[in-house]
Amino acid sequence: MIEHIYNAAVPDGSNATATESISADGSGEPGKRYVIPARQGRAVRLGKGNLLTIFNPHGNQVCDFFAVIENAPGEFLSMEHCRTALGRIYVRAGDILVTNRRRPLIEIVEDTSPGVHDILIACCDQPRYQQLGASGYHDNCADNFKMSLLAIGEHAAHVPSPFNIWMNIPVGRSGEYEWRPPVSKAGDTIVLKAHEDCIAVMSACPQDMTPVNGSAAVPTELEFRVGVM
Secondary structure, three states, X not given: OXXXXXXXXXXXXXXXXXXXXXXXXXXXXXXXXXXXXXXXXXXXXXXXXXXXXXXXXXXXXXXXXXXXXXXXXXXXXXXXXXXXXXXXOOOOOOOEEEEOOOOEEEEEEEEOOOOOOEOOOOOOOHHHHHHHOOOOOOOOHHHHHHHHHHXXXXXXXXXXXXXXXXXXXXXXXXXXXXXXXXXXXXXXXXXXXXXXXXXXXXXXXXXXXXXXXXXXXXXXXXXXEEXXX
């Protein structure tokens, strides 16, 4: 007998992400700089051609980035399809990231960091922290994705693997990988361009049990700004 039926739209717990959206419907004011508090997430609606600049104020914070097509949540930014489209497991400025329908969705326009990001690792979730030994509820990127959507009146149809901006997961010659601190520096930015109307979700990753948010394992805030071309 199944005791628990998983629902992708329902978080395992809660934090302020669920109530502190940037606006009631997720529309952002062009040019305004918004804060994503440490361990939380935020959603913003992007029109086709809009630019999204994400700022790493302290340099050591990973941003789990998701995007879903406006009015079609079953189509989303998909890392497994990106790996096929790019023919590699690392991204760089100029790359166009695609959906699970293999359509262009997000273009990496500019990157001031050394360009070390991850498109392999699933977002952290409550079961992951339980496996790492956390007791009780732990903030996580899967729930931040769900709550960011719920906060603007949307529901997650699926929790995709994110574009892990500034996450440093070097892969060895035999295929093994490591969890290492970011190589980005304070003030680094990445600029993304939307190729379709979509909802972007950013989570200031709450991971404090591995060094992916720096050797001190202390999550910090992120910031973002929407630009209109």
